Amino acid sequence: MRDHRVNPVDAIWLTMDRVQNLMVIECVMFLEGPIDRARLDRVVQRRLVEAYPVFSRRPVAVGRRGTRMRWRDVPDFDFADHVREVRLPAPGDAAALQAYVGGFLATPLPRDRPLWEIHLVEGLDEGSAIYVRLHHALADGIALTRVLLSLTDPAPDTDEHGADAGVARPHGVGHLVEAARRAAPEVSSALRPARVWASTRAAVRTGLSGVGVLGKLLLTRNPPSAVAGDAGAHKRAVWSDPIDLQLVKDIAKGAGATVNDVLVSALAGALERYQVERGERAVDVPTMIPVNLRPGHLPLPRELGNRFALVLLLLPSGLAGAVERLEETKRRMDRIKRSPEPVITFAMIQGIGRLGRRLSRLLVTFFAGKASGVTTNVPGPREPRYLAGTRITSLLGWVPGSGDQTLGTCIFTYDGTVRIGFKTDTAVIPDPDHVLAAFHAEIAELTQALEAAGRR
Template identity: 80%
Template sequence: MRDHRVNPVDAIWLNMDRAHNLMVIECVLFLDGPLDRARFDRVVQRRLIDAYPVFSRRPVVGSRRRSKARWRDVPGFDFTEHVREVRLPAPGDAASLQAYVGGFLSTPLPRDRPLWDIHLIDGLDEGSAIYVRLHHALADGIALTQVLLSLTDVTPDADVSGGHGTGARHHGVGDLVAVARRAAPEVTGALRPARVRASTLAVIRGVLSGAGVLGKLVLTRNPRSALVGSAGPHKRAVWSDPIDLQLIKDIAATSQATVNDVLVSALAGALQRYQVERGARAVDIPTVVPVNLRPMHLPLPRELGNRFALVLLVLPSGLSSAAERLAETKRRMDRIKGSPEPVMTFALIQTIGRLGRRLSSALVAFFGGKACGVTTNVPGPREPRFLAGTRITSLLGWVPGSAHQTLGTCIFTYAGTVRVGFKTDTAVIADPDRILAAFHAEIDDLSRVLAAAGRR
């Protein structure tokens, strides 16, 4: 029987499941027609099970008190036991699919088998869907997005003509994918003796920058707002129809911002509007953003695992106009890009993973309590992809929140469109549809700013 050790960082997420926040990554793929099950099974076997052994292993903890968990082969493993076929009742609309997904958001993945499930969903009024659940202990959301995209092809017949789906490039999170690569040399290089002799001032800047980041991580607090409360076991998921990516690009170009700036600014505006609608004074809302730290040119390791950092972004939701929010979002994003924060949080995660289960859980809860939730902005493939011959029309995926975080936001760009989805805790945010409507309203306001600029 083969196995491999659960590394300390993966062990953090393995041990962090709570009734009010499971450590499960949730993904939805939308297809333009029915899926060929036989072709799909062959793709999953070849590109998932054979490629990444952790998908046929379950976590096992030894009998001794300080034994480390290991990923161990499941005897007689049959991956089809992890794939269920579902047909939604009429009308099979978006609300029906959202209700189906929401019904599983608080359901733990069984520990006596590999920690993943796939739901093949028919009965939709348009096409079909695939709902995938993956435990965070397998890998970070950035890596698992790449794994899912490796199941896809650039042409509908590539899976039967000998092609392979690993042409999907390494996907990171928004414009922040390059942050770590820029920040790491600044941090590590500043500590080399030659660099110290060459530029003492650079070292002082690096130390002060690091101290500022540490202060930010320790002192930032999640202010009282309509988005804060004690999370419960029930969640909801809602998402938008596809949005034209060219509209977002036009807004970005006119504002001298990036696409990522515009989309994150729209989230800030949505949360400002939601707070005001709830009768509260709008305040800035902190959110956590994952950052990729894997080399972009290398394939994923067969063992997968978690290798990511986090940055704490305070959304300017306290500002009153869409234009102000976009300008301030850009300023804050630019500041993060020049910061060693990703490198420092990666080191912090590595350290926490070695402190033991009780202390690591306490520290994750402490830092998790500083944000309302997690925001991912994933730039997917620019051209349509095919899964077992069926075209994928769009994708979404949420990473889990920790502590009492209540709002997960996923923004996914794909084949000329953008889709945004919200996962909320219903004990605190029972009406995520209002946040979704507010997001669209913010995009509309930014479009009007664009139109006004064009008339000048």
């Protein structure tokens, strides 16, 4: 058996599993009908296990104190051990699937085998589903989304012809990618006075902005609210039906905003409404947003690993009025895009990974305590995709929270639709379906407000 080095950043996530928050990325693929198990096995073997070696390795602790982590090859690895089939009892509706997924959100992945598993879920009233669990130590959520999309094809029979068209082709799975590039101005080697002066001004602006970012990261607090508290072990997952993406685009166009602005604003509005419903005065709620730092046009490396940054967004859920929340969301998002925050947080993550297990845990917990949870907004493929010949109707995926974070939000656009999903800690947010209903109400209010403005 061979051992392989664990990247220091990946090692952070290997040691961060806790009862209240596991470092597991949870994904759900909704399928139009049943799936051919033999075809799926061939696709998984070829495009997952053979393409990325970490899926056939398990983590082991080495050294006298067992503080160093290594990946160890599993010589008798059989990926069939990682695939389970289940049939839900009638009526097999969305609530039944949500309950099934929720039953695993607090279940650790076994450490005596590679850190992933696939559930084939049949018995649904509409089609079937694939539920995938992947440990964060394998790779960041953005990379693993690309890995899962590499299992899919643009046509139902592509995989049967032996073509692996989906493996290396990049998919649109990042957002705010350009922020990191803009945040690190290039200093020209030319010595022309104009260029030297421009570079100097850019460096000063970046330095001042960096001081502001560090102050934000150190001083931001997660205020007391209906979505903050001590996390427990039990979680729930709920999600919406597919929403017409054109509706969101129309709102964005009418408001001079982006689709991402509208969806994040709707999240802020949902949390404002939920706080008021719980009898509290609504306050702004901080959330963390992952930022992809990999070149989107290049294939993923075979060793995968984590290469991402985080930005801290204060959702304007303390404001009253959907239009006002959208305007403020756009302003705050634009400010983050122009800042060096992704570069700074990426450097911090790299540094934390080299400080040892105990100190890393303390620092990750410290920074995790500044947000209610993590929000991902993933622009998926614009055209339908097929998994082992079966059409995918929509997708969802949650990255893990840390410390006492209580609210994970996933927004996934795909084939002209968007789904919103919430993963909540039931000790703090026992009724995530209320947050989901509030999200829909916010979208409706934005639509009505912009229609009224158009008539005027």
